[in-house]
Amino acid sequence: MTLTGHMLIGQHIVAGNREAIRGINPATNATLEPAYAGGSAEHVEQACALAWAAFDAYRETPLNVRAEFLESIAEEIEALGDELIERAMAETGLPRPRLLGERGRTCQQLRMFARTVRAGEWLDVRVDNAQPNRQPMPRSDLRQRQIALGPVAVFGASNFPLAFSVAGGDTASALAAGCPVIVKAHSAHPGTSELVGRAVAQAVKTCGLPDGVFSLLCGSGREVGIALVRDPRIKAVGFTGSRSGGLALIQAAQARPEPIPVYAEMSSINPVLLFPAALQKRTQALADGFVASLTLGAGQFCTNPGLVIALKSTALDSFIAATAERIKNSPAQTMLTPAIFNAYESAVNALADNTRANVAAVGQIGSGPNQGQAQVFVSDAADFLADHNLQGEAFGAASLIVQCASVDEMRQVTERLEGQLTATLHLDDEDLDHARALLPTLERKAGRLLVNGWPTGVEVCDAMVHGGPFPATSDSRTTSVGTAAILRFLRPVCYQDFPDSLLPTALKHANPLHLSRLLDGHREALTNDE
Amino acid sequence: MTLTGHMLIGQHIVAGNREAIRGINPATNATLEPAYAGGSAEHVEQACALAWAAFDAYRETPLNVRAEFLESIAEEIEALGDELIERAMAETGLPRPRLLGERGRTCQQLRMFARTVRAGEWLDVRVDNAQPNRQPMPRSDLRQRQIALGPVAVFGASNFPLAFSVAGGDTASALAAGCPVIVKAHSAHPGTSELVGRAVAQAVKTCGLPDGVFSLLCGSGREVGIALVRDPRIKAVGFTGSRSGGLALIQAAQARPEPIPVYAEMSSINPVLLFPAALQKRTQALADGFVASLTLGAGQFCTNPGLVIALKSTALDSFIAATAERIKNSPAQTMLTPAIFNAYESAVNALADNTRANVAAVGQIGSGPNQGQAQVFVSDAADFLADHNLQGEAFGAASLIVQCASVDEMRQVTERLEGQLTATLHLDDEDLDHARALLPTLERKAGRLLVNGWPTGVEVCDAMVHGGPFPATSDSRTTSVGTAAILRFLRPVCYQDFPDSLLPTALKHANPLHLSRLLDGHREALTNDE
Structure with a gap:
């Protein structure tokens, strides 16, 4: 064609x-x-x-x-x-x-x-x-x-x-x-x-x-x-x-x-909460999963894990070290457009300049145009709570790890977040009570909650919610x-005392489309149930 | 108490x-x-x-x-x-x-x-x-x-x-x-x-x-x-x-x-369409029903029939005459508040002063304060189409009858309407084709469509829609x-890979609340169906 x-x-x-506009190949900056x-x-x-x-x-x-x-x-x-x-x-x-x-x-x-x-x-x-x-x-x-x-x-x-x-x-x-x-x-x-x-x-x-x-x-x-x-x-x-x-x-x-x-x-930064027992037992695997999710597709996913919330501990130190090691070895990746690359550079530079966040690791430098380097930053909860800029979205493979002094501080950080598409919990059996206590906050903050997974990868199915409270989306009800x-694209219409011949097919008395109906207050049994 | x-x-x-505010008895203007x-x-x-x-x-x-x-x-x-x-x-x-x-x-x-x-x-x-x-x-x-x-x-x-x-x-x-x-x-x-x-x-x-x-x-x-x-x-x-x-x-x-x-x-003026055969066959009964609905509760219903759309004909002349007769005999009724009474007076006076509408009848004058008189006006479709003010809501027992030269003009008038809570069709078997042709327009205009009834009286049930396109409501989806x-007060949350013990009761694997679920793409048969 x-x-x-x-x-x-x-x-x-x-x-x-x-x-006129032309497509641009971001790998070469050639116009198409x-x-x-x-x-x-x-x-x-x-x-x-x-x-x-x-x-x-x-x-x-x-x-x-x-x-x-x-x-x-x-x-x-x-x-x-x-x-x-x-x-x-x-x-x-x-x-x-x-x-x-x-x-x-x-x-x-x-x-x-x-x-x-x-x-x-x-x-x-x-x-x-x-x-x-x-x-x-x-x-x-x-x-x-x-x-x-x-x-x-x-x-x-x-x-x-x-x-x-x-x-x-x-x-x-x-x-x-x-x-x-x-x-x-x-x-x-x-x-x-x-x-x-x-x-x-x-x-x-x-x-x-x-x-x-x-x-x-x-x-x-x-x-x-x-x-x-x-x-x-x-x-x-x-x-x-x-x-x-x-x-x-x-x-x-x-x-x-x-x-x-x-x-x-x-926009969404998709917080990931690492609970103590899980972090202790699966430090290396969590670092593997985190960096893989963060750098997937140059981090250009709405569900990219841009924020990690965890308890300050030697386990967290190990996690940060393991993450840094992997980030340093991450190749730069061509981003979608020069504008997105430039916006990403500005966002990570602003984080690097922010005294409330420290650079933990930077990925490999690229050899061509528009190649974004993965970056991970570390901050303390007090700093995070003091500076709203730290929860801005850097669209790309950048993430901030927030170190908390207590599980209650993890809750405070979570409570301070804007609306999100997702929130992820990494937990072990011993963490269940902590997680349960945080669940009400997370439900108020995000449209999808995950346990022991990573937010990138959005299944297309009946139960999926890719949405969330403002500003993740403009309408949390969808x-x-x-x-x-x-x-999202429908509105209800009620038909009162319509003769059957004038009713839309879906509403006719004989239910010719075999639709699931709420009939006189009860869910009608389907005649053609498969 | x-x-x-x-x-x-x-x-x-x-x-x-x-x-402080005090209640006011509108029948006496006494403060309470x-x-x-x-x-x-x-x-x-x-x-x-x-x-x-x-x-x-x-x-x-x-x-x-x-x-x-x-x-x-x-x-x-x-x-x-x-x-x-x-x-x-x-x-x-x-x-x-x-x-x-x-x-x-x-x-x-x-x-x-x-x-x-x-x-x-x-x-x-x-x-x-x-x-x-x-x-x-x-x-x-x-x-x-x-x-x-x-x-x-x-x-x-x-x-x-x-x-x-x-x-x-x-x-x-x-x-x-x-x-x-x-x-x-x-x-x-x-x-x-x-x-x-x-x-x-x-x-x-x-x-x-x-x-x-x-x-x-x-x-x-x-x-x-x-x-x-x-x-x-x-x-x-x-x-x-x-x-x-x-x-x-x-x-x-x-x-x-x-x-x-x-x-x-x-706000809503709840158009009522009188189709030719129905109007011809049931002139007096339609006038009875119309005036009863219009004057119910001093016309202070969101679903009050404030607009009638019909074909210019001798049958419509008879309907207008029968309506006028009934309106003239309608007693004045105490309105809810002095402010509502005053707003109603202003609205009907503006209509009376509008050269594009003629007064067909005014109800009986009241003997106490805040008593609204029913009023019916008549206008031609061309005038209605030329003056947006004619579709303003006069909250109270006032209505405008729009005379159309053809069924197509009835459609034009309907098409020009703002969003409504209701639209009513009075029809006989011979009118069905006309009604069917107008239905798409009516569905776009209103949340509830009625046949051979009157819009006042809103049933509280599963199938009711009391809503409609702007400005009837701010959200036609509800x-x-x-x-x-x-x-209206809910939003979806998705739980991914949650252990059963952490899932909300409604989502647990065993379905302990016996809820109707969409399970792997199919509506699950209810185990406790009544």
């Missing part, structure tokens, strides 16, 4: 008319062809008009049609073959195995949402049958289902050019919910975005869906991005990226005459990974 | 130190004793500190303990006996039967949430068992449940002094979710608020719960209300009232370092009435 450098507005390939001219407010208008025109029809597509569409997207992405992997490698510096894995995850995610759509639990069907003889007043027939919110604007992430981008989790879950999607392509991987965008557009065509179900725009966040969020036909926003970027979108969304929800995943992500 | 004029901070009766001195920022601080201290313990109370607490509140409210009814009558001008009914509804609502808490569907338990042998990577054990958001600030409504006030739907659903509640008493019914507040505090004591589970503050919205919303320990807000009041709270909540959700139910209201 020849890359065109153009946008997709429905089935139309449209050239932008604003300043073609140029992607930016879109303007006019293109936003066209895409939104088309999405709006598609909305009522698309949201009522039969569940199996919508599921087949999601599966078709996965097939079209796979059909792109090695061209997609090569282009993504060139634009991100990520290695081939990582991108192969990410493609698998992306397609698996689309197929999982297809299964979710078919099962229909997300419709949350509730039926209260009429009680015409109830005293003192009869009860009407009342039926509730969830319907799609409306067209959704998606802003992908630089660090997952497939799984959190054009056809990533936000797009998949919004499409699953019945929302048309307009993606603003991330400027760090425009070619990858075009390839995947054309795969989605092809699936729209193959499945005979309305054009406006999907569009892909390029351009500046300030012009195209803000215009998208302000457009009255956009009813929700998905975003993964920096805190400043997320907050700008939230502000624009709140300032609309009709405010809309923004699901922004922004997750952006896993089947529950679909719930 | 002697009214003290004081606030409740946990189990403590605390006197305010700011300007005692005076309620307003609270200050210091009282907000005390109540929030207590709520925060109670939160971790309260949110983990066993389900049956929490359910018994809700039932105990209902019993304590009933035990207040006639004193509550008398006081509420004096403070609101509402008649005894209405308040008896509302007390029943309030207690039924508390008991319904008790059943909801026990059933535990709201925990949305999702279990993905470990797959240690999965290729290429093993899967962890992942378990999700919902936990309470944190302490909630509740601002009650003037028009439901029991069901949407101190122990109303917001309080009941927040307590059910595991959130401590701080109520800011509505200044229109401080005595009623104190009585109910003391009933809740007594239930807290009886059930042996932490003091901070409930507090009741008095005072100004600008001082106490905003301080509550700004307090970092408050994690969500429930509000029912005016659009300006709701928007002020939303703005304060968004400006916090950690923004929080505000569930504000604000309902403030019915069991789904509990979902």
